[in-house]
Amino acid sequence: MLDIKVMPQTTIRVKRNKRSSTFVVQNNSMESVGYKIKTTKPRDYIVRPNMGLIVPMQQAEVEVTLSESTVPDSSHKFLIEIYRFDWRRSLNDFKQYLRSSLPKPCWTSRIGILYEEEEERINKETVECSEDRGVITFFVHLYILFNVFYLFYRFFE
Structure with missing residues (x-):
């Protein structure tokens, strides 16, 4: 059984002065997984890495950066898709797997984005x-x- 956690669970907080934030995808299961991150506004957000492999009992840190022209909106969302995939295979194999077989994710989560004014100094x-x-x-x-x-x-x- 997969035990996946995303932190923060519901909302990524981005401060005005930084224009970027991170979230963590944890794989707390004994199965290896691959992840892919999608967004409602791909031109407005740079997600790095937007896909990857997570070995059992490990985590991946993902950075979300706003483009210069982006006006953040609370309606923007990120979709995290998790697929069962052998971590001993390469990331290119994972990309090929997603393209060729169009698998259905075994776990998904949606998180929003909150644009915070910089904290009062x-x-x-x-x-x-x-x-x-x-x-x-x-x-x-x-x-x-x-x-x-x-x-x-x-x-x-």
Whole structure:
């Protein structure tokens, strides 16, 4: 029985400043498999590698890169197709197998794409404010400590 996992399972997140992201296809079974990745907009996305072989208990990392002119849309999807295939054969054999026999995939998964605005850089003002709070807290504690010592001194005078 095949045990295939894709991470992330539902959505690839692409940040605006990077324009690329990766996902992992894991083969957690004792059978070797071949995979092929298709997309609804092949001209907008570069998928590398878009097909490959995964030996038993191993994984493949796939990179998705947006083309320069691509305007990401949440309706764009990626289809991951898994085929039973002997990993000891070559990738060219796998390509030939897909072309010649038009096999039906034994496992498929669809994942979407989410275009994220780049995370807000840590605001310099926020950092300065938190540093100021640290300094202020230090001086407040120091002030309290001196007052305690002063009261202690006055009490035992």
